[in-house]
Amino acid sequence: MKYAICTNCGRRLFKGEPGTRIEMDCPKCGKFVSVVIDAEDLHISSKPLHPDEPLQKQKVNATV
Helix, strand or coil: CEEEECCCCCCEEEEECCCCEEEEECCCCCCEEEEEECCCCEEEECCCCCCCCCCCCCCCCCCC
16 A cells, blocks of 8 residues: 655645556645556656546545
């Protein structure tokens, strides 16, 4: 299990397993992030994953 963190504000976004691919807006600061979790690495970017592959944007309920 790996944790994805917003690169702008530092909020923990979610935890995921290898194979996880998510695009979302940070619930705290609103910055767009895309996350890919591989077996050994976790990649966080502000760019969409692959424009030719449609992905579902997931909303995360934030509790502060």
